[in-house]
Amino acid sequence: MVRGTPESLSQLTALAALTISGTRFCKRIDRILRKLLRARELCIFACIALTGLPESLGCLVTLKTLDLSHCHALRQLPGSLGQLTALTMLNLVDCHKLTGLPESLGRLAALTTLNLCNCSALTKLPESLGQLAALATLSLVRCYTLAGLPESLGQLAALTTLRLAGCRAWATLPEAVSRLPVLETFDIDDCNALTTLPESLERLTKLTVLSASLYNLRVLPESLGRLAKLATLNLCCCYMLTRLPDSLGQLPALTTMILRDCFALTALPESIGRLTALKTLHMTDCRVLASLGSLGQLAAIRTLRLARCNVLSSLPDSMGQMAALTMLDLHDCSALTQLPESLGQLAALATLDISWCENLSGMPESLGQLAALTHLVLRYCVRLSRLPESLGQLAALTMLYLLNCSALTRLPESLGQLAALTKLNLSGCDALTGLPESLGQLVALTTLSLSRCEALTRLPESLGQLEALTTLDLIYCFALTRLPESLGWLPALSALHLPCCPRLQRLPFSFVDLPDEAWLWGACSHPASWSSGSSAQAMIFPPSHIAQRSPATVKTFLLAHHHPLKMLIMIMAARRRHMQRPSAELWVLIRDEFFW
Numbered sequence: 001m002v003r004g005t006p007e008s009l010s011q012l013t014a015l016a017a018l019t020i021s022g023t024r025f026c027k028r029i030d031r032i033l034r035k036l037l038r039a040r041e042l043c044i045f046a047c048i049a050l051t052g053l054p055e056s057l058g059c060l061v062t063l064k065t066l067d068l069s070h071c072h073a074l075r076q077l078p079g080s081l082g083q084l085t086a087l088t089m090l091n092l093v094d095c096h097k098l099t100g101l102p103e104s105l106g107r108l109a110a111l112t113t114l115n116l117c118n119c120s121a122l123t124k125l126p127e128s129l130g131q132l133a134a135l136a137t138l139s140l141v142r143c144y145t146l147a148g149l150p151e152s153l154g155q156l157a158a159l160t161t162l163r164l165a166g167c168r169a170w171a172t173l174p175e176a177v178s179r180l181p182v183l184e185t186f187d188i189d190d191c192n193a194l195t196t197l198p199e200s201l202e203r204l205t206k207l208t209v210l211s212a213s214l215y216n217l218r219v220l221p222e223s224l225g226r227l228a229k230l231a232t233l234n235l236c237c238c239y240m241l242t243r244l245p246d247s248l249g250q251l252p253a254l255t256t257m258i259l260r261d262c263f264a265l266t267a268l269p270e271s272i273g274r275l276t277a278l279k280t281l282h283m284t285d286c287r288v289l290a291s292l293g294s295l296g297q298l299a300a301i302r303t304l305r306l307a308r309c310n311v312l313s314s315l316p317d318s319m320g321q322m323a324a325l326t327m328l329d330l331h332d333c334s335a336l337t338q339l340p341e342s343l344g345q346l347a348a349l350a351t352l353d354i355s356w357c358e359n360l361s362g363m364p365e366s367l368g369q370l371a372a373l374t375h376l377v378l379r380y381c382v383r384l385s386r387l388p389e390s391l392g393q394l395a396a397l398t399m400l401y402l403l404n405c406s407a408l409t410r411l412p413e414s415l416g417q418l419a420a421l422t423k424l425n426l427s428g429c430d431a432l433t434g435l436p437e438s439l440g441q442l443v444a445l446t447t448l449s450l451s452r453c454e455a456l457t458r459l460p461e462s463l464g465q466l467e468a469l470t471t472l473d474l475i476y477c478f479a480l481t482r483l484p485e486s487l488g489w490l491p492a493l494s495a496l497h498l499p500c501c502p503r504l505q506r507l508p509f510s511f512v513d514l515p516d517e518a519w520l521w522g523a524c525s526h527p528a529s530w531s532s533g534s535s536a537q538a539m540i541f542p543p544s545h546i547a548q549r550s551p552a553t554v555k556t557f558l559l560a561h562h563h564p565l566k567m568l569i570m571i572m573a574a575r576r577r578h579m580q581r582p583s584a585e586l587w588v589l590i591r592d593e594f595f596w
Contacts, residue, residue, distance in 0.1 A: 014038055015036055015038065015039055016038060016039060016040050016041070017039065017040060017041035017042075017043075018036060018039060018041070018042055018043070019041075019043040019045065020043070020044050020045070020047065021043075021045045021046055021047070029050075029053065029054060030054040030056050033053075033054065033056045033057055033059060033060065034056045034059055036059075036060055037059065037060070037061075037062070038062055039060055039062065039063055040062055040063060040064045040065070041063070041064065041065040041067075042060065042063060042065070042066055042067070043065075043067040044067070044068050044071060045067060045068075045069060045070060045071075046069070046070040046071065046072075047071050048071070048072050048073055049073060050068075050071045050073060050074055051073050051074060051075050051097075052074065052075060052076050052077070052078070053068075053077060053078055054078060055078045055079070055080045056080070057077075057078050057080050057081060057084070058078070058080025058081070058082075058083035058084065059080075059083075060084060061083065061084065061085065061086060062086055063084050063086060063087055064086055064087060064088050064089065064110075065087075065088065065089045065091075066084070066087060066089070066090050066091070067089075067091040068091065068092055068095060069091050069092065069093040069094055069095070069115075070093065070094045070095075071094075071095055072094065072095065072096050072097065073097055074092075074095045074097060074098055075097050075098060075099065076098070076099070076100070076102075077098075077101060077102055078102070079102045079103075079104045080104070081101075081102055081104055081105060081108070082102065082103075082104025082105060082106070082107035082108060083104075083107070084108060085107070085108070085109055085110060086110055087108050087110060087111055088110050088111060088112050088113065088134075089111075089112065089113045089115075090108070090111060090113070090114050090115070091113075091115045092115060092116050092119060093115055093116070093117045093118055093119075094117070094118045094119075095116075095118075095119050096118065096119070096120050096121060097121050098116075098119050098121060098122055099121050099122060099123055100122065100123065100124060100125075100126070101125060101126055102126065103126045103127070103128045104128070105126050105128055105129065105132070106126065106127075106128025106129065106130070106131030106132060107128075107131070108132060109132075109133060109134065110134055111132050111134060111135055112134050112135060112136045112137065112158075113135075113136065113137045114132070114135060114137070114138050114139070115137075115139045116138075116139060116140050116143060117139050117140070117141040117142060117143075117163075118141070118142050118143075119140075119143050120142065120143065120144050120145060121145060122140075122143045122145065122146050123145050123146060123147055124146070124147060124148070124150075125146075125149065125150055126150070127150045127151070127152050128152070129150050129152055129153060129156075130150065130151075130152025130153060130154070130155035130156060131152070131155070132156060133156075133157065133158060134158055135156050135158060135159055136158050136159060136160050136161065137159075137160070137161040137163075138156070138159060138161070138162050138163070139161075139163040140163065140164050140167060141163050141164070141165045141166055141187075142165065142166035142167075143166070143167055144166065144167070144168055144169065145169060146167050146169060147169055147170075148170065148174055149174040149176055149177070150176070151176050152176070153174065153176040153177065153179075153180070154175075154176040154177075154178075154179030154180060155179075156180060157181060157182065158182065159180050159182065159183055160182055160183060160184045160185065160206075161183075161184065161185040162177065162180065162183060162185070162186050162187070163185075163187040164186075164187060164188050164191060165187050165188065165189040165190050165191070165211075166189070166190045166191070167188075167191050168190065168191060168192055168193055169193065170191055170193055170194065171193045171194065171195075172194070172196075172198070173188070173191075173194060173197060173198055175198070175200065177204075178198065178200035178201060178203045178204060179203065180204065181205075181206070182206050183204050183206060183207055184206055184207060184208045184209065185207075185208065185209040186204065186207060186209065186210050186211070187209075187211040188211065188212050188214065189211050189212065189213040189214070189234075190213060190214075190215075191214060192214060192215045192216055193216070194214050194216065194217060195216050195217060195218050195219075195240075196217070196218065196219055196221070197212065197217070197220060197221055197224075198221065199221045199222070199223045200223075201221060201223055201224065201227070202221075202223035202224075202226040202227065204227065205227070205228065205229065206229060207227050207229060207230055208229050208230060208231045208232065208253075209230075209231065209232045209234075210227070210230060210232070210233055210234070211232075211234040212234065212235055212238070213234060213235065213236045213237045213238065214237075214238055215237060215238070215239050215240070216239075216240055217235075217238045217240060217241055218240045218241060218242070219241070219243075220235075220241070220244060220245050221245070222245045222246075222247045223247070224245055224247055224248065224251075225245065225246075225247025225248060225249070225250035225251060226247070226250070227251060228251075228252060228253065229253050230251050230253060230254055231253050231254060231255050231256065231277075232254075232255065232256045232257075232258075233251075233254060233256070233257045233258070234256075234258045235257075235258060235259050235262060236258045236259065236260040236261055236262070236282075237260070237261045237262075238259075238261075238262050238265075239261065239262070239263050239264060240264055241262050241264060241265055242264045242265060242266060243265070243266070243267070243269070244265070244268065244269050244272075245269070246269045246270070246271045247271070248269055248271055248272060248275070249269065249270075249271025249272055249273070249274035249275060250271070250274070251275060252276065252277060253277055254275050254277055254278055255277050255278060255279045255280065256278075256279065256280040257275075257278060257280070257281050257282070258280075258282045259281070259282065259283045259286060260282050260283065260284045260285055260286075260305075261284070261285045261286075262283075262285075262286050263285070263286070263287050263288070264288065265286050265288070265289055266288050266289060266290055266291070267289065267290060267291040267293060268289075268291065268292055268293040268294075268295060269293060270293050270294050271294075272293050272294055272295060272298070273293065273294025273295065273296070273297030273298060274294075274297075275298060276299065276300060277300055278298050278300060278301055279300055279301055279302045279303065279324075280301070280302065280303045281295075281298070281301060281303070281304050281305070282303075282305045283304075283305060283306050283309065284305050284306070284307040284308055284309075284329070285307070285308045285309075286306075286308075286309050287308065287309065287310050287311070288310075288311055289306075289309045289311065289312055290311050290312065290313075292312075292315070292316055294318070295316065295318070295319070296316045296317070296318025296319045296320070296321050296322065297318060297321060298322060299321060299322065299323055299324065300324050301322055301324060301325055302324050302325060302326045302327065302348075303325075303326065303327045304322070304325060304327070304328050304329070305327075305329040306328075306329060306330050306333060307329050307330065307331045307332055307333070307353075308331070308332040308333070309333050310332070310333070310334050310335060311335050312333050312335060312336060313335045313336060313337060314336070314337070314338065314340075315336075315339060315340055315343075316340070317340045317341075317342045318342070319340060319342055319343065319346070320340065320342025320343065320344070320345030320346065321342075321345070322346060323345075323346075323347060323348065324348055325346050325348060325349055326348050326349060326350045326351065326372075327349075327350065327351040328346070328349060328351070328352050328353070329351075329353045330352075330353060330354050330357060331353045331354065331355035331356050331357070331377070331379075332355065332356040332357070333354075333356075333357050334356065334357065334358050334359065335359060336354075336357045336359065336360055337359045337360060337361065338360065338361070338362065338364075339354075339360075339363065339364050340364065341364045341365070341366045342366070343364055343366055343367065343370075344364065344365075344366025344367060344368070344369030344370060345366075345369070346370060347370075347371060347372060348372050349370050349372055349373055350372050350373060350374045350375065350396075351373075351374065351375040351377075352370070352373060352375070352376050352377070353375075353377040354377065354378050354381060355377050355378065355379035355380055355381070355401075356379065356380045356381075357381050358380070358381070358382055358383065359383060360381050360383060360384055361383045361384060361385065362384065362385070362386060362388075363384070363387060363388055364388070365388045365389075365390050366390070367388055367390055367391060367394070368388065368389075368390025368391060368392070368393030368394060369390070369393070370394060371394075371395065371396065372396055373394050373396060373397055374396050374397060374398045374399065374420075375397075375398070375399045376394070376397060376399070376400050376401070377399075377401045378401060378402050378405060379401055379402070379403040379404060379405075380403065380404045380405070381405050382404065382405065382406050382407060383407055384405045384407060384408055385407045385408060385409060386408070386409075386410070386412075387408070387411065387412055388412070389412045389413075389414050390414070391412050391414055391415065391418075392412065392413075392414025392415060392416070392417030392418060393414070393417070394418060395418075395419065395420065396420055397418050397420060397421055398420050398421060398422045398423065398444075399421075399422065399423045400418070400421060400423070400424050400425070401423075401425045402425065402426050402429060403425055403426070403427045403428050403429075404427070404428035404429070405428075405429050406428065406429065406430050406431060407431055408429050408431060408432055409431045409432060409433065410432070410433070410434070410436075411432070411435060411436055412436070413436045413437075413438050414438070415436055415438055415439060415442075416436065416437075416438025416439060416440070416441030416442060417438070417441070418442060419441075419442075419443060419444060420444055421442050421444060421445055422444050422445060422446045422447065422468075423445075423446065423447045424442070424445060424447070424448050424449070425447075425449040426448075426449060426450050426453060427449045427450065427451045427452055427453070427473070428451070428452045428453075429453050430452060430453060430454040430455055431455055432453050432455060432456055433455045433456060433457060434456065434457065434458060434460075435456075435459060435460050436460070437460045437461075437462050438462070439460055439462055439463060439466075440460065440461075440462025440463060440464070440465035440466060441462075441465070442466060443465075443466075443467065443468065444468055445466050445468060445469055446468050446469060446470045446471065446492075447469075447470065447471045448466070448469060448471070448472050448473070449471075449473040450472075450473060450474050450477060451473045451474065451475040451476055451477070451497070452475070452476045452477075453477050454476065454477070454478045454479060455479055456477050456479060456480055457479045457480060457481055458480070458481065458482060458484075459480075459483060459484050459487070460484065461484045461485070461486050462486070463484050463486055463487060463490075464484060464485075464486020464487060464488075464489040464490060464510075465486070466490060467490070467491055467492060468492055469490050469492060469493055470492050470493060470494045470495065471493075471494070471495040472487075472490075472493065472495070472496050472497070473495075473497045474496075474497060474498050474501060475497050475498070475499050475500055475501075476499075476500045476501075477500075477501050477504075478500070478501070478502060478503065479503060480501045480503060480504050481503045481504065481505070482504070482506065483504070483506075483507065483508055484508065485508040485509070485510050486510065487508060487510060487511070488508055488509070488510025488511045488512065488513045488514055489510060489513065490514075493514060493515070494515065496514070504539070505539060505540040505541065506539075506540065506541045507539070507541065507542065507547075507554070507558065509558055511554070511555070511558060512555045512558050512559055514551075541561075542554055542557045542558065542561070
């Protein structure tokens with residue numbers, strides 16, 4: 001890359017590739033180009049002072065790549081451009097002042113790629129464009145002022161990719177597009193003056209990808225169903241689209257359909273069940289979608305996203321027929337009140353997200369039949385009061401998220417059967433009063449979050465059996481009065497968070513066995529940041545002024561005031577004196593040393 005344009009550059013007659021960036025060499029460009037007779041690549045990148053190129057450009061008859069991207073002041077190209085008969089790639093991205101291309105463009109017989117993205121002043125293309133017999137990719141993305149395409153476009157027999165996204169001046173799609181015999185990828189996203197697509201679209205018999213994210217699109221042609229090779233259909237953000245054509249079910253090769261943010265779409269056509277190859281259906285934010293039609297017949301579907309379909313109140317029983325489904329996203333379906341029992345037939349389902357389903361009151365007993373389920377997310381299901389006992393049958397479950405399920409009062413005893421569970425998040429379950437003893441059977445559990453479980457009064461003694469547990473979060477457990485002695489037996493524990501447990505008054509002696517880095521409050525070294533309700537400030541044993549100090553200080557206090565050997569010595573001393581009960585003085589000592 002040349003940054004200073006030395007005078008001797010024009011002497012490098014054997015140079016094969018030259019990249020010049022951001023230099024002021026305009027006065028010498030003609031002399032340089034005349035000497036680069038063997039050049040195959042020329043990149044003049046971001047030369048902001050360059051307004052044009054000399055006719056001597058045509059001397060570079062061996063040139064294969066010409067990159068003039070980000071030359072913001074470039075207004076025109078010389079007519080000699082057509083002499084570059086070996087040129088295969090012409091990149092003019094971000095040439096904002098370029099208003100047109102020379103007619104000689106059509107003589108570039110070897111050109112395969114023409115990139116005109118962000119040429120925002122470009123108003124037309126030459127009629128000779130149709131002569132580019134080898135052209136395979138034409139990109140006109142965000143050519144905002146381009147008024148149309150030449151009729152000769154339909155002559156581009158090798159064109160496989162046409163990108164017109166952001167060409168907002170067109171009220172109708174140029175008819176020439178439908179004459180492209182081998183077009184495979186067609187992108188018209190953000191061409192927001194378009195309200196319909198032509199019936200002639202059916203002529204694009206080789207089309208595999210159609211991306212038409214059009215804000216004002218109101219209707220799709222019935223001929224869409226005759227695109228036999230179409231594999232991807234993107235209709236996201238078609239805000240005005242109210243229905244899909246029945247012919248949609250005739251697309252035998254369709255594998256991906258994106259209908260995200262189709263705010264006016266009310267139902268799916270019954271024919272959708274005939275899309276035998278469909279693997280991904282994305283319908284997030286279809287806010288008035290009330291019916292899923294024959295969706296349950298999609299036997300090949302793997303990913304189904306229905307998040308924020310706010311009026312969808314139920315799912316069809318036929319969903320159980322989706323044998324290949326691995327991911328089901330239902331989060332924020334606020335009208336959903338129940339899930340069908342057929343849910344348990346989804347043998348391949350690995351991820352189920354039902355977050356923010358505010359009216360969901362329960363889960364089907366068949367939940368336990370989901371043998372492949374690894375992620376179950378139930379955040380903010382505020383009316384969910386119970387989980388089925390079959391939960392424990394989810395042998396593959398690794399993550400269970402129940403955040404802010406504020407009506408959940410208990411967990412099933414079968415919870416302990418989840419042998420693969422690594423993360424359990426119960427944060428914000430403020431009606432939960434206790435945890436099952438079977439919790440200690442979760443041998444793979446590494447993270448347990450109980451923050452803001454405001455009604456939780458105690459933890460099970462079996463907690464100490466969680467040998468893999470590394471993180472325990474008890475922040476804002478306002479009702480928690482004691483910690484189990486077994487808590488200090490957790491060999492892998494590296495993070496224990498206890499701020500704002502105001503009723504917690506004692507630490508178990510077993511805490512002396514915890515590693516220093518696990519201690520204790522999560523803000524232990526920053527007592528000034530604790531709120532007035534901090535558990536350390538309410539602590540009696542050890543006293544708050546000790547609890548707020550370093551882990552080593554807290555451990556020293558526990559060892560000095562709570563050591564079993566010290567109590568044993570006191571009891572032996574009492575027996576040696578043949579006391580039936582300790583004297584008042586000795587009892588005060590025992591009380592002060594052990595009980596407080």
